[in-house]
Amino acid sequence: MPSTGSPAYRPLNILGFICSGVGLVYAVSILEPLLGNSNCLFCSLxxxxxxxxxxxxxxxxxxxPASAGQRSYALLGLLLIATGLxxxxxxxWxxxxxxxxxxAELLTCQxxxxQLNLQGTLTDKLGTWFTLATRCPVPRPGSAALSINLQTLILFTLLLLLNLRLIMIKPRRQGYFV
Known part of the structure; x- marks a missing residue:
């Protein structure tokens, strides 16, 4: 079958969807029960x-979409990944x-x-959520070999590399002898 000149973005999008979906399912179905009743605002973020x-x-x-649209999606994803990293x-730190x-801050961490959503406006809620997610200690699940921070770093690094590949992929040239 001759090349159409457009790069194959679908496999990368499927891989990104699977990686982020598996990470989400892992966080909800495995990590959450391991953490028990402890609140982890970092995990929620x-x-x-x-x-x-x-x-x-x-x-x-x-x-x-074509290359420009795929790059737009990848840049939006890159923004979210950069936020996570x-x-x-x-x-x-x-x-x-x-x-x-x-x-008082320790009580707020609990x-x-x-309960946080009942307080203040939307911008106040987001600011409080981000502040508490970065300041409150992250519980460590007892049976997990890696900390939540390290697991998050591995997943977001993988997604970062995937998004960089989506951004840098170039259309194949449609040449007569290529």
Whole structure:
């Protein structure tokens, strides 16, 4: 079959959808029961980012636009991945370098997302959610060999490489002898 000159984006979109979907299912079905009743706002933020990435990959798969459209989807995904990696890095930094949490902040760390959603406006909620996700300690599941932060780093690095491939893929030239 002759080449159409357009690159094959669908396999990469399927792979991205599968990776982000498996990460989301793993977080919800395996990590959440291991954490028990402890609230992990960082985990909630990562789940929201993975859900958004899954939707972007699914939309790119269904829509299947040309190179410019695929790059737009990949840039949007790259923005979400950068947010996740920044949050991960800042969370790691704040756990080692930031001053200790006060008792009021520790009580806020114990609040669930439902309780946080009852307070303030949307921008206040997002700011509080991000602050608490980076400042509150992340519980470590007892039976997991890797910490949640390391698992998140591996998954987001894989998705970063996939998105960079989506951005840098070039259309195949339609030559007579190529």
């Amino acid at each position: 990562i789940r929201a980012l993975l859900l958004s990435l899954s939707l972007i990959y699914l939309l790119a798969l269904i829509h299947n 920044f949050t991960l890095g800042y969370q790691g 704040s756990q080692t370098n930031a001053p200790a949490l006060t008792d 609040m669930s997302l439902e």
